[in-house]
Amino acid sequence: MMAKPFFRTVYDVPREEYLAPGHGLCAGCTAGTIVKLLLKVAGPNTIVVNATGCVEVSTTPFPYTSWKVPWIHVAFENAAAVASGIESALKALKAKGVLDPSKKINIIALAGDGGTYDIGFQALSGMLERGHKVMYVLYDNEAYMNTGIQRSGGTPVYAWTTTTPVGKILKGKIQQKKPIAEIVAAHRIPYVATANPGYFADMMNKFKKGLEVDGPSFVHVIQPCTTGWKFDPRYGIVLARLATETGLWINWEQEEGQFRVTVTVPRRKHVRHYFELQGRFSHLTPEEIEAIQKEVDLEADRINKLVGRTVIGPLVE
Amino acid sequence: MESVLKITWKRLPLSSNFAIAQAVKDSDVDVVSAYPITPQTTVVERISEFIANGELKAEMIHVESEHSAMSAAIGASAFGARAFTATASQGLELMHELLHIASGLRLPIVMSVAARALSAPISIWGDYTDVMNARDTSWVTLIASTAQEAYDSIIQAYKIAEDPRVFLPVMVAYDGYAMSHTYEPVYVSEKADAFKDYIPKNPQWYTLNPDKPVTIGSIASPDWYYEFKYQQVVAMKNAYDVVKEADEEYGKRYERKYGIIEEDGVEGSDITFVTYGGIFGTLKESVEELRKKGEKIGLARIRLFRPFPSEDIAKIAEKTKALVVLDRAITYGVGISGPVSREIISSLYSSGIERNVYSFIIGIGQRTVTEKDMAAIYEKTKEMLASHEKQKESIYWGVRE
Amino acid sequence: MGWKELPRGGSILEPGNSESRYTGDWRTFKPVIKQDKCTRCLRCWIVCPEPAIYIIDKPYATSSGRQFKFSVEVNYDYCKGCGMCVEECEPKAIDWVEEEK
Numbered sequence: 001m002m003a004k005p006f007f008r009t010v011y012d013v014p015r016e017e018y019l020a021p022g023h024g025l026c027a028g029c030t031a032g033t034i035v036k037l038l039l040k041v042a043g044p045n046t047i048v049v050n051a052t053g054c055v056e057v058s059t060t061p062f063p064y065t066s067w068k069v070p071w072i073h074v075a076f077e078n079a080a081a082v083a084s085g086i087e088s089a090l091k092a093l094k095a096k097g098v099l100d101p102s103k104k105i106n107i108i109a110l111a112g113d114g115g116t117y118d119i120g121f122q123a124l125s126g127m128l129e130r131g132h133k134v135m136y137v138l139y140d141n142e143a144y145m146n147t148g149i150q151r152s153g154g155t156p157v158y159a160w161t162t163t164t165p166v167g168k169i170l171k172g173k174i175q176q177k178k179p180i181a182e183i184v185a186a187h188r189i190p191y192v193a194t195a196n197p198g199y200f201a202d203m204m205n206k207f208k209k210g211l212e213v214d215g216p217s218f219v220h221v222i223q224p225c226t227t228g229w230k231f232d233p234r235y236g237i238v239l240a241r242l243a244t245e246t247g248l249w250i251n252w253e254q255e256e257g258q259f260r261v262t263v264t265v266p267r268r269k270h271v272r273h274y275f276e277l278q279g280r281f282s283h284l285t286p287e288e289i290e291a292i293q294k295e296v297d298l299e300a301d302r303i304n305k306l307v308g309r310t311v312i313g314p315l316v317e
Numbered sequence: 318m319e320s321v322l323k324i325t326w327k328r329l330p331l332s333s334n335f336a337i338a339q340a341v342k343d344s345d346v347d348v349v350s351a352y353p354i355t356p357q358t359t360v361v362e363r364i365s366e367f368i369a370n371g372e373l374k375a376e377m378i379h380v381e382s383e384h385s386a387m388s389a390a391i392g393a394s395a396f397g398a399r400a401f402t403a404t405a406s407q408g409l410e411l412m413h414e415l416l417h418i419a420s421g422l423r424l425p426i427v428m429s430v431a432a433r434a435l436s437a438p439i440s441i442w443g444d445y446t447d448v449m450n451a452r453d454t455s456w457v458t459l460i461a462s463t464a465q466e467a468y469d470s471i472i473q474a475y476k477i478a479e480d481p482r483v484f485l486p487v488m489v490a491y492d493g494y495a496m497s498h499t500y501e502p503v504y505v506s507e508k509a510d511a512f513k514d515y516i517p518k519n520p521q522w523y524t525l526n527p528d529k530p531v532t533i534g535s536i537a538s539p540d541w542y543y544e545f546k547y548q549q550v551v552a553m554k555n556a557y558d559v560v561k562e563a564d565e566e567y568g569k570r571y572e573r574k575y576g577i578i579e580e581d582g583v584e585g586s587d588i589t590f591v592t593y594g595g596i597f598g599t600l601k602e603s604v605e606e607l608r609k610k611g612e613k614i615g616l617a618r619i620r621l622f623r624p625f626p627s628e629d630i631a632k633i634a635e636k637t638k639a640l641v642v643l644d645r646a647i648t649y650g651v652g653i654s655g656p657v658s659r660e661i662i663s664s665l666y667s668s669g670i671e672r673n674v675y676s677f678i679i680g681i682g683q684r685t686v687t688e689k690d691m692a693a694i695y696e697k698t699k700e701m702l703a704s705h706e707k708q709k710e711s712i713y714w715g716v717r718e
Numbered sequence: 719m720g721w722k723e724l725p726r727g728g729s730i731l732e733p734g735n736s737e738s739r740y741t742g743d744w745r746t747f748k749p750v751i752k753q754d755k756c757t758r759c760l761r762c763w764i765v766c767p768e769p770a771i772y773i774i775d776k777p778y779a780t781s782s783g784r785q786f787k788f789s790v791e792v793n794y795d796y797c798k799g800c801g802m803c804v805e806e807c808e809p810k811a812i813d814w815v816e817e818e819k
Contacts, residue, residue, distance in 0.1 A: 010760040021768035021796035022736030027744055028800030032767025045527045049392065059736070062541045062728050065532035066736040070525035072395050073534035074388060074418055081385035085350060085392025085400070086525065088376035092347040092398055096374055098518070105527060123388065126381030200764050226800075234801030237765050423727040484726060523729045532730040544721040545728050551721070 007041075007204040014040045023066040024058040028226040028233025030240060031055050031139050033197045038108070038137060041207040044069060046106040047086055051079035051115030054146045055139065077119035080127035083109040083134040106211050109136045112223075113154030114144040117178050128187040128216050135210040135217045138180065141225035149228040153178040158288055160280040161228070171283055181220040185254050191217035193253035198241035199263050202251055206262075209255065222249050230279025242274045247296045247312050250303060261303060261311040269317045271296055324511045324571060326504040333496040336464040336503045337403070337429045337489070338363030340471035342373040343506050344427075344516060347398035350378035350389035354408040355441045356497040357431040361403060372509065383408035387415035387426075394424040395533055397524035399475065402426065405493055406433035406447045413451070419486045420455035420549060422534060423522060425478030426486040427471060428456075432594065432645075433493035434682045442683030443493035445594065448622075449646040449656040455549045457487040457556045458623040460593045462579075464501040466620075467491050469573055475516045476563040482555040484522050490622075492595035494683060504573075515570055553624045560621055577626045579618040582608070584636045588698055589615030590691075591633075592643040593622065593657060596680055600643070603691035614695065619657060627664035634665055639673040641698045644711070645680045652710040654678065675701060676711040684715055741768070745799025747816055749792055754780050755811035756790060762803035762812065763790060770796035771803060 007013065018039035025032045031054060039046065048071045050056040056073045059066040074082045087107050093099040109127070111120055116138045127134060143161045144150040151161040156177045160166050164173040185192040190213040195203040203221065210217035224240050226233040243249035244263055248271060251263035271293050275281040284292075293315075300312035331339065338360050341349065349368075351361045367373035380386045386402045393400040404412065409430055419426050432448045434440035448458065457477055461467040467489060474487040491497065506512065523531050537545060561577060568574030581601075583589050592600055597618045604614050615637045619626070634640060644655025653659055658676035665672055675698050679686045694714060701708065725731050751762075763771045776789040792803075804812045 010764060013760075013764065015773060017769060019769070020734030020737045021770055021793070022739035022741055023768070024741075025767060027798035028802055029767050030802075032769075033765050033802075036767065036769055037764070044530075047396075047525045047527070057536050060532050060535040060730065062535040062537045063730055064736040064739055065535065065730040065732075066734060067532050068530060068734040070527055070530045071532045072392070072525055074391050074422070075414060078385060078388035078415075081380065081388035082392035082395075084378055084380070084385070085348065085389030085394075086396045088348050088350070088378050088389065089393035089396035089398035089400070092374070092376040092393075093396075095376075096347065122381060123385050126385055129381070130379060197765070232801070234805045236800070236802050238805050421727055422729075523726065523731070530733040532733070533727075535728045535730055537728045541724075541728070544719075544724050545726075547721045548724070548726060 005201065005205045006208050007201040009201070013204070016040070018044065018068040020066045020068060022064065024061065025054065026227050026233070028236050030197050030224050030236040031141070033237070034139055034221050034223060035110070037200060037204055038207050039069065041204050042106045042108060042211060045104055046108060047072070049079050049083040049086065049107070049109045051111035051120060052076035052146070053112040053114050055110065055112070057146055076115050078123045079109040079111045079115055079120060080123040080134070080136060083107050084127045084130065084132045087132040087134050107134045109134055111138060112145070113138065113140045113142060113152045114146065117153035117180055125187065128184060128189050131215050133215055135219065138218070138220045139223040140220060141223045141228060143228050145225055145228045154180065158281065158284055160283065166283045181218065184218045189217065190215040191253070191255055193219045194249070194251055195219055195221045196240050196244055196249060196251055196263070197221065197223070198237050198244065199251060202262050206253060209253070228280070231277050235277055239274070239277055242269065242277070245269045246271045246274045247300050248274055250312060259306065261307055264311045266313040267316040268300070268313050270315060273317070325507040327507050328502055328504055330500045331464055331503040332359065332498050332500050333461070333464040333467040333491045334359040334431065334498065335363050336468040336505070337471055338367065339505045340468045341401050342367045343509060343512055344472050344475050345399065345510065345513065345518070346373070346375050346401045348376050348378065348390070348393035348400045349402065350380050350386045350393065350400070351402045351404065352380050352383045352386045352408060354383070354405050356433060356443070356493040357403045357405045357429070360429060383411040384415065387412035387419060390426045391415065391419050391422065391424055394426050395422065395525050397520040397526070399518065400426050401428070403429045405431040406435055409447045409451060410435065416451055416454035416456060421545070423484040423552070424486060425475070425484060425522060427474040427478055428486065428488050429471065430488055430490045431493040431497040432490050440682045443495055444681050444683060445490070445646040448488070448490040449648065451488070452623055452656065455485060455553060456623065457483065457485055457553070457560065459487070459489050459620060460622055461489060461491040462595050462597045462618060464496065464503045466575055467496070468503055468505060469567065469575070472512055472516065473563045473567055477556065477559050479516070480559045481521050483552050483559050485549070485552050485556060496595040515567065557624050557626065575620055577621045578629045578633065579620060580633060581616040583615035583617060583633050585613065586615030586637045587613045588639050588641055588695065589617055589633060589637040590641050590643065591617045591619065591657070591661065593619045594645065596643065596645065596686060599686060599688060600691055603688040606688065607692060607695060612695070625660045625664065627667060630661050630664045631668035631670050634670050634672045639675070639698070639702055641675045641677065641694065643677050643679050647678055647681065653708065654711045658711065673702060675708055678711050678713045679715065690714060740795045741798055742795045745797060745817060747799045747801065747814055748794065748797060749801065749803050750813040750815050751790060751792060752811045752813060753778055753789055755809050757809050757811070758786050758788065758790060759808065760790065761806045761808070765802050765806050767800070768796045768798065
């Protein structure tokens with residue numbers, strides 16, 4: 001029996017801000033939305049470990065910082081390892097009586113797909129295997145955006161990036177998007193979820209659950225990027241929602257081995273609604289779009305079977 | 318200063334690795350994050366035993382690589398905990414970017430390095446190429462030559478690192494295999510909390526604390542970066558005095574001290590040997606034999622390598638007629654390729670002291686060096702001096718043609 | 719500021735001091751909330767990435783007689799003119815106005 005969700009309406013969202021404006025994130029960067037809401041859930045007793053990337057660079061150009069909680073940046077590939085060190089220090093100092101054992105401090109490792117899928121994979125896997133009580137939040141804009149839109153293991157197939165450009169012979173990324181959340185779930189940690197800033201209550205509930213489990217947790221958030229995906233900045237949240245409405249981005253959670261889809265899609269939209277808005281997919285042929293649509297249909301069937309009911313509905317629009 | 322606390326010592330047969338593990342326990346370290354690598358492994362194994370037996374109340378993070386070992390140590394130290402790691406050779410290389418970051422973030426981490434040769438070809442045997450390779454990383458670096466010194470230096474290292482005039486990480490290096498795995502009698506404290514007055518726990522560096530939120534590790538544009546790096550230059554300079562003071566205080570409290578450069582018979586000598594690490598033992602034995610034959614030979618062992626004690630070396634040079642430097646590392650691409658000999662030559666130039674400095678490379682990849690070799694090196698040096706030879710290239714002692 | 723006064727190693731000691739950077743000069747268009755049409759659903763406040771939309775203690779009575787205890791306003795010091803609030807607003811209470819130069 002699932003507990004009542006903590007966040008249901010906008011009025012459940014705390015007013016206090018822990019992300020200060022004045023940072024250099026692009027106009028319309030949904031990472032700002034995600035981080036702002038993450039900090040509202042986590043509150044002031046939180047330490048954020050940020051990998052190198054868009055969020056890190058834009059929020060801490062010396063002498064300015066947008067963080068109102070303790071924050072550390074060390075390198076690109078080791079947010080999980082640094083967070084492991086902080087978590088162990090917290091445990092050690094509590095055990096030695098230096099810190100009040102009842103003092104609750106959240107430790108969040110925050111990294112992009114850059115610092116997680118590829119270069120950061122080892123440190124992440126190690127942290128999960130060792131069972132540190134750290135919540136890892138992956139903001140996925142599907143490319144190495146901070147260095148200028150190069151492909152990552154999280155870039156979807158066919159997407160244009162500067163290292164998978166659309167040329168005469170090769171057109172966009174060849175490989176599929178690495179199923180990072182599934183790989184993390186295979187580590188059998190207490191809580192894994194995928195989330196979407198277009199569904200803020202669902203996302204915030206997942207952050208809250210992740211912070212409460214006694215062990216590692218992982219929340220994979222889709223983060224539409226106006227600059228790298230090439231769309232008008234005003235559509236950031238609209239696109240995020242379209243990703244779910246087309247079945248391309250399923251919001252699920254795995255809690256102590258129990259899998260559930262937390263945002264149902266009763267009437268599914270055709271994937272072209274999602275691709276049409278993005279310049280990085282403008283070269284897609286009708287055949288390629290249909291091929292992707294078929295993949296989505298198959299995945300929807302698989303998920304529905306897995307869950308035992310229709311959570312991702314039929315293609316309607 | 319408060320009255321000297323009388324510690325009761327117990328005398329144990331320990332390898333340098335075990336002595337270091339003992340020192341980590343006696344320094345009341347909070348977090349250890351390390352990855353095994355020959356010849357450091359028994360440091361971490363012994364620490365694990367202490368923790369498993371409840372003798373050391375610390376968290377041991379079994380990291381999945383040395384890069385994560387240093388990352389976790391940085392995280393722990395940034396939280397205000399006393400952090401330790403240990404490595405060698407390839408492990409030290411894997412964490413290389415983080416060595417710069419640890420010092421750049423001004424965190425007082427202590428690390429022991431069982432000096433080992435670098436790949437390729439892979440060698441698990443000792444030399445100082447890995448330690449020398451890290452000399453640009455702004456880590457205060459001490460080189461021990463006995464297991465006792467390794468033990469004492471780890472404890473002193475925390476005093477140095479955590480001093481507000483320094484706030485830099487400290488590396489304690491020692492010979493891989495020749496010291497890490499050979500047993501010597503070592504005096505260690507009987508009681509675990511014996512050093513708590515010498516190295517009290519009082520984190521004064523910027524820490525991650527929700528009651529006082531700070532941002533650590535910002536991005537610094539050309540308008541700002543330079544000043545932060547200069548702060549490190551100043552901290553390294555301060556470290557010289559802090560190392561000296563830490564050693565003096567240790568001597569007053571615990572009746573053992575080492576100084577910056579250990580010297581013997583330098584005054585009035587014709588030639589003074591300079592080296593570092595465990596090979597000093599072999600050198601001492603050879604020189605004693607040569608002295609019996611009437612040779613006027615001085616001995617100097619560099620204990621503090623970074624910051625480099627230029628003035629101390631100049632003072633030693635003044636008291637002798639020539640220097641012979643035995644390096645156990647090669648910096649490729651320069652004629653005089655012994656790293657310490659280069660530091661010495663540069664120090665003498667800055668001091669305006671003119672002396673012949675002869676550079677010999679020995680013990681690479683743990684190539685055996687005996688007393689006979691030392692004696693032969695001495696003869697060769699006398700020859701070069703007599704013919705007023707200005708050395709253009711280090712002599713790679715023992716390389717087979 | 720020289721090396722003596724600067725905090726060690728690039729650390730920043732005042733939390734949230736980026737508030738002194740007015741990113742409002744980035745925009746070319748600005749959102750204007752029509753208080754009379756705004757239903758105070760707060761979705762614009764949720765999505766704003768800066769954040770540059772504030773909930774303020776300003777009661778308001780609409781022309782049709784609806785009473786609200788608070789209002790929602792844009793902070794033009796920080797608003798970068800991305801337009802996500804305009805897209806999010808269901809009653810279409812936010813106008814998209816070109817900045818005068």
